């Protein structure tokens with residue numbers, strides 16, 4: 001335990017009955033947050049992920065929840081928790097992995113005034129701890145039978161392995177609450193873009209750049225032209241974003257390039273924008289931009305889809321945005337919800353009928369950077385909100401409020 005936590009415990013103990021103690025995280029959960037933040041859980045760090053699971057599982061079990069292990073390829077694993085008598089209608093979603101490699105110098109939780117700083121402190125170990133704390137609040141009032149918790153460990157690399165399990169575990173539920181961080185100003189997320197990763201490869205013909213350039217077909221040049229055409233498809237004002245993030249090609253400066261490729265991230269909020277992008281990619285890859293008249297031969301290109309995440313449309317959140325706004329109002333909290341260009345496991349629901357709200361975790365800033373921080377006051381705000389929202393979604397509560 002760090003000295004500042006000991007100091008924090010003393011302060012919290014002294015203020016247990018005062019209003020200030022209710023404005024922040026309790027010593028018990030602060031200590032647990034520090035413990036899990038200090039264990040590196042880069043998406044590929046299977047040992048670290050296993051250790052964090054072994055810390056968290058007894059915490060959920062102590063609330064009377066039963067753990068199910070869902071083993072996946074390469075040592076990965078998704079966990080789910082529910083009570084023995086559960087009839088879950090609400091899925092509570094979190095992930096244990098972070099983007100910080102074990103080699104990063106950013107590995108530990110620290111505190112600066114009203115901020116907690118650390119790798120994954122908001123994305124989303126803070127969210128996992130507030131989720132657990134919410135369940136502890138709900139247990140006291142006997143509301144646990146309605147929830148199922150899902151924690152995966154590959155969200156930051158697209159949930160490629162866990163997606164089928166997430167979809168299976170979301171079958172039959174009505175609501176999904178994703179404990180990813182809220183936006184910097186505390187807003188919730190009302191819709192998320194769909195994402196596709198595509199790779200376009202173009203093939204030409206190698207030849208010596210000085211001895212016989214006339215016998216070469218330059219794939220790098222062909223790709224450069226195509227990348228410009230593809231980037232020009234973007235319409236940021238309409239949320240169609242195109243990022244040619246990785247380019248590879250050629251072998252040596254003195255050899256005409258025979259092969260080149262670009263990997264592109266495409267984000268959109270309307271499926272028709274993706275459909276138009278597909279048509280354009282077919283046209284662009286079907287066009288020969290570099291042609292060798294002597295050889296009567298040009299480049300050849302093709303593109304493939306590498307990964308995809310569906311859109312979470314505004315209609316997929318509308319009911320929870322409305323309910324959330326009511327709940328926040330009754331608590332005296334402000335409620336804002338906005339569309340964002342990134343995805344989360346909220347996008348990976350099994351059915352479009354499930355209503356999803358993203359951003360229930362505590363918020364701060366610097367996500368995915370070595371400045372990632374949580375605004376301490378956001379912890380208690382989210383804890384109170386999530387507890388009240390889940391109570392509101394509980395059918396038993398609705399009948400007997």
Ligand SMILES: [Zn+2]
Pocket residue numbers: 095123124155180181
């Ligand atoms: Zn996240």
